[in-house]
Amino acid sequence: MARQLKLGIAPTPTGGPGKHFQWLDPQIAGDASVDVDHYIEVARWAEDAKFDFVFIVDSNFITPDSPPHYLNRLEPLTLLSALAAVTSHIGLIGTLSTSYDEPFHVARRFGSLDLISKGRAGWNVVTSGDSGTAGNFGLDQHYDYDTRYGRALEHIEVTRALWDSYEDDAFPRDRQTRLFLDRSRQHTLDHRGEFFSVTGPLNLERSPQGHPVIFQAGDSEQGRDLGARTADAIFTHAPTIEAGVAFAEDIRRRAAGFGRNPEEILIVPGITVTVGDTDEDAREIERAQGLADNDFERALAEFGRGFGWHDFRQYDLDAPFPAEALAHAERGFYTQSARIVALAGDRGWTLRQTVESVSGPHPSPFTGSAVTVADELQRWFEAGALDGINLHGGHPAQLRRFIDEVLPILRERGVVRTDYEATTLRGNLGLPVPENRWTRARREGATPAPLPGSSTPTRTVVGA
Numbered sequence: 001m002a003r004q005l006k007l008g009i010a011p012t013p014t015g016g017p018g019k020h021f022q023w024l025d026p027q028i029a030g031d032a033s034v035d036v037d038h039y040i041e042v043a044r045w046a047e048d049a050k051f052d053f054v055f056i057v058d059s060n061f062i063t064p065d066s067p068p069h070y071l072n073r074l075e076p077l078t079l080l081s082a083l084a085a086v087t088s089h090i091g092l093i094g095t096l097s098t099s100y101d102e103p104f105h106v107a108r109r110f111g112s113l114d115l116i117s118k119g120r121a122g123w124n125v126v127t128s129g130d131s132g133t134a135g136n137f138g139l140d141q142h143y144d145y146d147t148r149y150g151r152a153l154e155h156i157e158v159t160r161a162l163w164d165s166y167e168d169d170a171f172p173r174d175r176q177t178r179l180f181l182d183r184s185r186q187h188t189l190d191h192r193g194e195f196f197s198v199t200g201p202l203n204l205e206r207s208p209q210g211h212p213v214i215f216q217a218g219d220s221e222q223g224r225d226l227g228a229r230t231a232d233a234i235f236t237h238a239p240t241i242e243a244g245v246a247f248a249e250d251i252r253r254r255a256a257g258f259g260r261n262p263e264e265i266l267i268v269p270g271i272t273v274t275v276g277d278t279d280e281d282a283r284e285i286e287r288a289q290g291l292a293d294n295d296f297e298r299a300l301a302e303f304g305r306g307f308g309w310h311d312f313r314q315y316d317l318d319a320p321f322p323a324e325a326l327a328h329a330e331r332g333f334y335t336q337s338a339r340i341v342a343l344a345g346d347r348g349w350t351l352r353q354t355v356e357s358v359s360g361p362h363p364s365p366f367t368g369s370a371v372t373v374a375d376e377l378q379r380w381f382e383a384g385a386l387d388g389i390n391l392h393g394g395h396p397a398q399l400r401r402f403i404d405e406v407l408p409i410l411r412e413r414g415v416v417r418t419d420y421e422a423t424t425l426r427g428n429l430g431l432p433v434p435e436n437r438w439t440r441a442r443r444e445g446a447t448p449a450p451l452p453g454s455s456t457p458t459r460t461v462v463g464a
């Protein structure tokens with residue numbers, strides 16, 4: 001079947017980063033971010049329009065300067081379980097951190113969501129960009145990059161191995177022979193690694209999609225390697241079509257270097273879409289929304305987030321950008337912050353100019369009439385700048401316009417699906433179901449490969 005554009009929606013109804021005043025709009029309930037009915041409505045709209053997934057972003061640290069949605073929001077897995085019960089096809093993706101969630105917890109929670117949703121769960125793997133999270137989990141400071149990404153790699157492999165604790169035929173549930181479990185099909189892990197020690201097994205069988213889908217988000221060299229090595233799909237930003245193509249090529253080259261089929265990794269940037277009656281009308285809507293959110297004091301306070309919430313209000317706004325502040329980003333969003341500092345240096349910007357340039361309203365390439373937006377999405381898709389999109393920060397009215405006006409055009413052109421191909425997220429994303437590592441080992445007459453960082457030899461397969 002021809003490749004088709006994948007569709008996702010990331011609801012942040014009262015306003016995510018840079019959207020401090022979205023909640024003032026009378027069409028948005030002030031408590032929408034903690035109202036399950038809001039998410040149910042969005043998930044149903046998206047499922048009716050055959051979206052691939054709804055994605056719940058998350059972090060575990062806030063300050064009073066965090067955007068409204070972040071200040072008061074629902075925990076992703078709890079929320080996604082509620083959505084699983086009222087939907088049937090749409091994928092359910094949530095963020096959990098490899099820095100602050102243990103593999104056993106992650107495996108059990110996503111494994112449960114995968115069974116509850118009959119194979120629609122996806123895990124967005126993050127290492128936690130907010131360094132202050134450390135203080136909520138008993139640490140004096142966040143991990144450094146090497147530790148963060150070392151943990152992340154081992155975490156993913158241990159979590160995946162836990163999902164393989166039971167082979168598919170582990171539960172005969174035979175009343176006549178009184179055999180509930182075939183013990184030869186249950187496997188411990190006995191993992192003793194650099195960062196995690198996990199005995200196993202997990203107390204949960206696999207779902208129809210084998211493993212929940214792994215999404216990954218992180219842009220450093222280590223982050224890109226982690227995604228290329230382990231992920232089914234990558235969340236990213238793509239400011240231009242050229243940047244999108246370069247990112248996709250870089251990830252695919254790294255994936256091939258890890259011995260993977262590069263075509264099995266989906267590149268999914270977050271984008272903002274604004275649809276108007278004409279291109280000019282759409283630009284006007286975008287401008288009005290940008291102006292509504294244009295508040296320098298708010299932007300200045302939030303600017304510190306990438307730098308471990310360093311307070312930039314202490315500097316002279318009209319002096320050269322304080323490049324030394326980059327030290328505060330070393331355990332935060334370093335890649336993004338280093339890019340900003342380099343840009344400010346190159347351009348000779350003051351702090352004020354830097355904040356205005358980074359946080360000010362940016363015209364999106366996906367602003368225009370329905371035909372213009374459809375054309376642009378198709379152009380990026382066909383150029384290989386993206387395999388799917390993750391709609392961000394949008395106003396509910398704009399989501400409706402995208403569904404009602406843009407998608408019919410893309411459907412007509414065969415760029416997006418007319419109906420779901422499968423009932424699992426893997427099936428709809430065109431991703432293979434991973435074979436259970438123990439079943440594969442038995443089939444190949446081998447032992448499962450040791451996990452990265454493991455210091456314990458892998459046992460031979462029982463009952464081979």
Ligand SMILES: Cc1cc2nc3c(=O)[nH]c(=O)nc-3n(C[C@H](O)[C@H](O)[C@H](O)COP(=O)(O)O)c2cc1C
Nearest residue numbers: 057058059126127128129217218219220223236335
């Ligand atoms: C597109 C994108 C989305 C991200 N989403 C989250 C998130 O939902 N929660 C979180 O704690 N961190 C999130 N992160 C942060 C990363 O996990 C990572 O900690 C941070 O980007 C710093 O690593 P890097 O320098 O490799 O990008 C995201 C990063 C990117 C690039």
